[in-house]
Amino acid sequence: MWIIEAITAVGAVLLIMGAPWRKGGPRALPGLLLAVAAGLALIVLFDPLRWQLWPLFVLIALGLVLGLWRWRRGQTPRAWWVRGIEGIVALGLAAIAALPLLVFPTFDLPRPSGPMKVGVTDLAVTDPAREDPYFGGKREVAVRAWYPTTEEWDGPIAPYQSAAFSRNVIFGPLKSFMFGHLHLVGTQGYRDAPVNGTNLPVVVFVHGYNAFISQNTALAQDLASHGYVVLSVGMPGDAVAVEFPDGRIKEFKNPRFLANTGPLYEVYPEMHANPPPERVLELVRQVMAKSPVVDEALRVQVKDVRHLLDLVERGGLGKLDGHLDAGRIALSGQSFGGSVSGQACFEDPRCKAAVNLDGMQFGDLVATELGKPVLFMENGDQTGPWLNDMSYRAPRRPANAPDVIYLRVRGAKHVDYADFTLASPFLKRHVPNQVLGTIDGGRMLALTSDSVLAFLDQHLRGQPARLEGVVDKWPEVIRRRPEVPEGWDPN
Structure with a gap:
């Protein structure tokens, strides 16, 4: 599931940054919202729930909320420094979300070496x-x-x-x-x-x-x-x-x-x-x-x-x-x-x-x-x-x-x-x-x-x-x- 977790996290970061619809046309934002929501559903349904996932859930939820807000509000120009702050915040939240999964992963024990x-x-x-x-x-x-x-x-x-x-x-x-x-x-x-x-x-x-x-x-x-x-x-x-x-x-x-x-x-x-x-x-x-x-x-x-x-x-x-x-x-x-x-x-x-x-x-x-x-x-x-x-x-x-x-x-x-x-x-x-x-x-x-x-x-x-x-x-x-x-x- 780590691939789905990573892709969904990247999508959430893009939603927080407000990056994907400036050049992607009117369908880019709703498409990304749908993809991130689908990734969240897959994680909840098929990835064993554990505390390490909660920072990722917060990241995804924030991305979905901001994405929906921007979609309903419509595209407005933003100063370069505003976009920069959004990017730094999004990447910082992504690092916080990734840290528990990196430091305390769920592991499997190795297969025994014997024949029985x-x-x-x-x-x-x-x-x-x-x-x-x-x-x-x-x-x-x-x-x-x-x-x-x-x-x-x-x-x-x-x-x-x-x-x-x-x-x-x-x-x-x-x-x-x-x-x-x-x-x-x-x-x-x-x-x-x-x-x-x-x-x-x-x-x-x-x-x-x-x-x-x-x-x-x-x-x-x-x-x-x-x-x-x-x-x-x-x-x-x-x-x-x-x-x-x-x-x-x-x-x-x-x-x-x-x-x-x-x-x-x-x-x-x-x-x-x-x-x-x-x-x-x-x-x-x-x-x-x-x-x-x-x-x-x-x-x-x-x-x-x-x-x-x-x-x-x-x-x-x-x-x-x-x-x-x-x-x-x-x-x-x-x-x-x-x-x-x-x-x-x-x-x-x-x-x-x-x-x-x-x-x-x-x-x-x-x-x-x-x-x-x-x-x-x-x-x-x-x-x-x-x-x-x-x-x-x-x-x-x-x-x-x-x-x-x-x-x-x-x-x-x-x-x-x-x-x-x-x-x-x-x-x-x-x-x-x-x-x-x-x-x-x-x-x-x-x-x-x-x-x-x-x-x-x-x-x-x-x-x-x-x-x-x-x-x-x-x-x-x-x-x-x-x-x-x-x-x-x-x-």
């Missing part, structure tokens, strides 16, 4: 043994599952999020207005399709702090198209909001979290000065002692993940029961969810490997062997040494210690590790900012999926190692050695 169709289903999971620290009552989480489905299935496509969620809840009042179009994001998952396969490897995914359950749908769909079952856990209280299958929504309840991360920044200068290992551990203990809210949130979410693993093992996940291999489980997450996945994998023997997508690792893993393979992917602005460079491994590693792999993506920033890397190509190209890097969003999603799939195929399916080939394939990706204090062995 993808099904999607939503579940609610209650842990009868635990109280919810945010809402009271028994702890309940939402789970969105992506999985391979049958080739012949052709049911309805699942939305990225419900309209009620994206319009009313996500990111708070202002940003819910800005991102109220997320229910229009195109996915490739078939809602409530049958599960195809048995003994399918499982990846549990944990979203970031103040984020949401579907934030990494592109990665989940891609893994499912290669035969994995991905279970994304919506964490009530720490998520921006969690929507349950029956339509209930539990909103954000943990605003103290970010204020409690301040001690991290207080010790940055000394950490970057390469202190000896003993001082590193002392600083880490100081940070953790001053950040109890962060640690509490971590422990709550780790218990949520471990309860979900109980259900993978014994049943209780609806149509997924009988299709999952509890002996092949990996944990993954983005941002704080990456920290949760690392800690939960450390605590639970059922976890065979962990993936941390640009999350600061809290918990018990500094200078401690996780004891399982770890893939840590970070944004291009990271500098060490800091928590993650000294996590997952002891200062002196055992000879047979599992791989701990660090990948840095040049041109990426923190939010590029979620689907929001596609949210604004305009910001990526033209406006330096703290959350979106310059890397193309489609390439970022593809290289992340490639890297995670290669890692999981090796450690859950026993396939030959091919991550080095993936790194070579993407020039933005660098495999690096962690920057650690003297006396540590990063190998």
Whole structure:
């Protein structure tokens, strides 16, 4: 529809400028009025209505009103400076109308790279043994599952999020207005399709702090198209909001979290000065002692993940029961969810490997062997040494210690590790900012999926190692050695 939007906007600009009938004869103005009105009707009828269109509607309405007024009033000569002001005003209004559509376009997720169709289903999971620290009552989480489905299935496509969620809840009042179009994001998952396969490897995914359950749908769909079952856990209280299958929504309840991360920044200068290992551990203990809210949130979410693993093992996940291999489980997450996945994998023997997508690792893993393979992917602005460079491994590693792999993506920033890397190509190209890097969003999603799939195929399916080939394939990706204090062995 962008072509119709652009043509209609140009027509509205001409109507505001009063340009088309000076040399076009008596039929030029009514013809343009009719064309702009037809364009408006097509946009309203066939283009999904969203807030980004309202400035365009204002531009078109102003053009139609001025055009009708001039048509009824008749042609009168205007001074050159009047025509110039009209032109400047019209072009300024056109730029204002175009800006929201450029900065916050509606995007579609890339097609999965695997050979299988993808099904999607939503579940609610209650842990009868635990109280919810945010809402009271028994702890309940939402789970969105992506999985391979049958080739012949052709049911309805699942939305990225419900309209009620994206319009009313996500990111708070202002940003819910800005991102109220997320229910229009195109996915490739078939809602409530049958599960195809048995003994399918499982990846549990944990979203970031103040984020949401579907934030990494592109990665989940891609893994499912290669035969994995991905279970994304919506964490009530720490998520921006969690929507349950029956339509209930539990909103954000943990605003103290970010204020409690301040001690991290207080010790940055000394950490970057390469202190000896003993001082590193002392600083880490100081940070953790001053950040109890962060640690509490971590422990709550780790218990949520471990309860979900109980259900993978014994049943209780609806149509997924009988299709999952509890002996092949990996944990993954983005941002704080990456920290949760690392800690939960450390605590639970059922976890065979962990993936941390640009999350600061809290918990018990500094200078401690996780004891399982770890893939840590970070944004291009990271500098060490800091928590993650000294996590997952002891200062002196055992000879047979599992791989701990660090990948840095040049041109990426923190939010590029979620689907929001596609949210604004305009910001990526033209406006330096703290959350979106310059890397193309489609390439970022593809290289992340490639890297995670290669890692999981090796450690859950026993396939030959091919991550080095993936790194070579993407020039933005660098495999690096962690920057650690003297006396540590990063190998």
